[in-house]
Amino acid sequence: MTRFPPEPNGYLHIGHAKAAIIDSEYARIYDGKFILRFDDTNPENALLEFYDAQKEDLRWLGIQWDSEYHTSDHLQTHYKLAEQLISQRDAYICKCTPEVIREGRFHAKTCTCREELTGPVGLDLWKEMLASREANRILRLRGEMNSENTAMRDPTLFRVIDTKHPLTGDTYHVWPTYDFAGAVEDSISGVTHPFRTKEYELRDQVYFRILSFLNLRAPHLMEFSRLSIEGMPVSKRKIKPLIEQGLVSGFDDVRLPTLRGLKRRGIVPEAIKQFVLQQGFSKVESVVDFSLVESVNRKYLDPLVKRYYFVPDPVQLIVENAQKKTVKLHLHPDATMGDRTIHTASTFFIPRQDVQKMKVGDVFRLKGLYNVRITKIGDTVHGSYEGEELIAETAKIQWTTDDCIELTVFVPGLIFKGESFNPDSLHEIQGYAEKAVAGVPSGEIVQFERVGFVRLETQRTKLVGFFAHK
């Protein structure tokens, strides 16, 4: 039995996805159960909207959970266990100031509260703590003040936070810390294999000490490394300022590794899952290049999405002796995916990039249509009809007629260069897309031939594209 325990304090990102995928896959492989648990033990962080937002993100990822609950549902149980610890003299009320406590930890010095404010005395003080709302005391574990592992130097178990909780309101003001809640919840909820990221490793000892004092079953704890992507920071500390300064559009900005950002950019959940699984489950810190995600995504999308013509930076082409034609072009080599019909006359648009490589006399092919010989290159390119027969060596260029739509495609780049924001991280490509693109539903991902995979989205009434990758 596994669990995914997010704190409802933000949108999920690729790092959460790694944890959630490992947790749920592990359960699935061994035919076990998978629990979604909201670790909402700090009312200062938890926000109501994120419980649902995170569930939505998980559903989008294709993750299914067998049951779900909130750690805040179990506070009464936590209080009982706390009392047990106090009466066993395994926890004590500490009235020292945070500074004194920090000093004590640093110098491995025990404070007098440890022996004095435990047992029956401690119990009374604990009840006072539950009754009053004064934040001048905490409950600490009797750990090992002289341990080399500083996490073991009598860590905090409960503290007073007098802030309204999104679910329990002002019912409670004494909240367990991660060390206590995490260990207790894993154990009493029946989780057998809890996974967490490496930065908690030093806390393992605390985890097992708490459970052993409480005589609770100890799960098989395992750690894995955090997943980081080059140039795509995951931490709220880095992302939030960008939003506040208006440097990105929000948590769903296409440059961000949030699940919402990745989705908008055209990365599909199946690709994220496969990518995460490819990374494996190890303790090696790695900074992965986003191209690994792109590669997986591309292979997933290639056989599935429709293909259209989009002409970036278009140049007009007049084919002098062109006859009117009506062509049907497949939307995909797999003909069962349908086709679109285009009427052509003598006016076309082709990419400037291709024009720049041409000279008078060259022959190229309007892809799927016919060949053209260039007769003149100026602001407008002129050419003549040069037959329909496919010539292997000629360039096949995508095109539109004058019956087309204007389209802006946003191309995301790395949002961070080293430690700082990259102001040059979002480019725009202006171009013409063939008429049929106007009929593509908002949110659909298509392949623009010779350009790349693009997710189309209607913004107000205007259609825009987000470039996923080649």
Add this chain to the structure above:
RNA sequence: GCUCCCGUAGUGUAGCGGCCAAUCAUGAAGCCCUCUCGAGGCUUCGACUCGGGUUCAAAUCCCGACGGGAGCACCA
């Protein structure tokens, strides 16, 4: 500073005493195929951080150095 974790090609991974002159993916280069600069096929390039030790035998075990990461919160 102290403590802990980690160290295989550019990147990510498999291997965890002999089957490893090291797997797969990605990347790069080349060829084939294809009416895309995509996908697919084939080929090539490219790595066990270093130094000691244990052993008949080490990428794999031990010690040390170096490098990277994390923790030292009344945050998770």
